[in-house]
Amino acid sequence: MPPITLHFLQASRSIRIAWLLSELNLDYDVNFADRLPNMKSPEDFKTVTGNPLGKAPALRDGGVTVYESPPMxxxxxxxxxxxxxxxxxxxxxxxxxxxxxxxxxxxxxxxxxxxxxxxxxxxxxxxxxxxxxxxxxxxxxxxxxxxxxxxxxxxxxxxxxxxxxxxxxxxxxxxxxxxxxxxxxxxxxxxxxxxxxxx
Ligand SMILES: N[C@@H](CCC(=O)N[C@@H](CS)C(=O)NCC(=O)O)C(=O)O
Structure with a gap:
């Protein structure tokens, strides 16, 4: 199993990171979520991503979760x-x-x-x-x-x-x-x- 998981919200900036990983030829899993009718992400998705801002994309590499790229x-x-x-x-x-x-x-x-x-x-x-x-x-x-x-x-x-x-x-x-x-x-x-x- 690849060590990288991309938390991917549909119709979102998540595509940037999928593209980047693809360009770098890195293998990764994807945790998909569809947007709710109000365009927000599902509550459980927010919890699973480990992003305290509750936004996507978020990327888990081994024990490290990265969000906001480049961070800060x-x-x-x-x-x-x-x-x-x-x-x-x-x-x-x-x-x-x-x-x-x-x-x-x-x-x-x-x-x-x-x-x-x-x-x-x-x-x-x-x-x-x-x-x-x-x-x-x-x-x-x-x-x-x-x-x-x-x-x-x-x-x-x-x-x-x-x-x-x-x-x-x-x-x-x-x-x-x-x-x-x-x-x-x-x-x-x-x-x-x-x-x-x-x-
Ligand atoms: N500056 C952040 C923005 C992240 C962001 O706002 N993501 C939106 C999707 S493009 C989101 O998760 N929206 C769902 C929500 O707020 O529930 C980044 O580039 O990662």
Whole structure:
């Protein structure tokens, strides 16, 4: 039996990984799931994949499960920013005839993904062997992720008033990192992003 299992949700990004494995001539098993009528994946599929975000694809290689490819660098944009920006853009574009109640319900629905993402990052940081996302050394993953997380935390987009202590410590460490401070001094950068008032 091949040691690799691809958790494959139909009509999804899962095809990327099937293609990649195929291109690499790697043998693999496939755990298929069809989408539910609401286009979500079945609950048991989410449990089986081992992906705490409950998304596909996920790939198990021996004892290791990988999701988000390439991990963290891709996730900074394609997961964290995508989910947060949906909440940013929504009030800018919603017709003023839509009731406040519907607006609140929609924002609450969109916030679920942001909070799941932050829960995942909190877990990753608790599993790290050092202060950074991938252990004791600063990597591109930290540098990519820092802006996304700083943006979400400062604007409180979708955070629902919750706190994530490990993420907050990691953000402070990023802020105190010598190369970050040098980049700030050179560019005059500061993140002061005020979301416009909703009409
Ligand atoms: N950034 C992630 C996105 C994963 C993702 O959002 N997958 C969708 C399918 S394309 C999914 O699992 N949706 C089902 C659900 O949310 O229940 C990646 O590239 O792996």
């Amino acid at each position: 660098i891709h996730a900074a944009e394609a997961t964290f920013m995508l989910h947060a920006l949906a909440i940013t853009y929504f009030p800018w574009n919603i017709p003023s005839s839509v009731s406040p109640n519907i607006r609140q319900q929609t924002e609450a629905g969109l916030s679920i993904n942001v909070q799941k993402d932050l829960d995942w990052l909190e877990t990753e940081l608790s599993l790290s062997t050092g202060p950074w996302l991938c252990g004791s050394e600063l990597t591109a993953a930290d540098i990519m992720m820092q802006f996304s997380i700083d943006f979400i935390m400062k604007t409180e987009l979708g955070t629902g008033g919750r706190s994530w202590p490990k993420i907050e410590k990691w953000l402070r460490d990023c802020g105190e990192c010598g190369s970050y401070r040098r980049a700030m001094e050179k560019t005059g950068y500061e993140l002061t992003f005020k979301l416009p008032e909703v009409k």
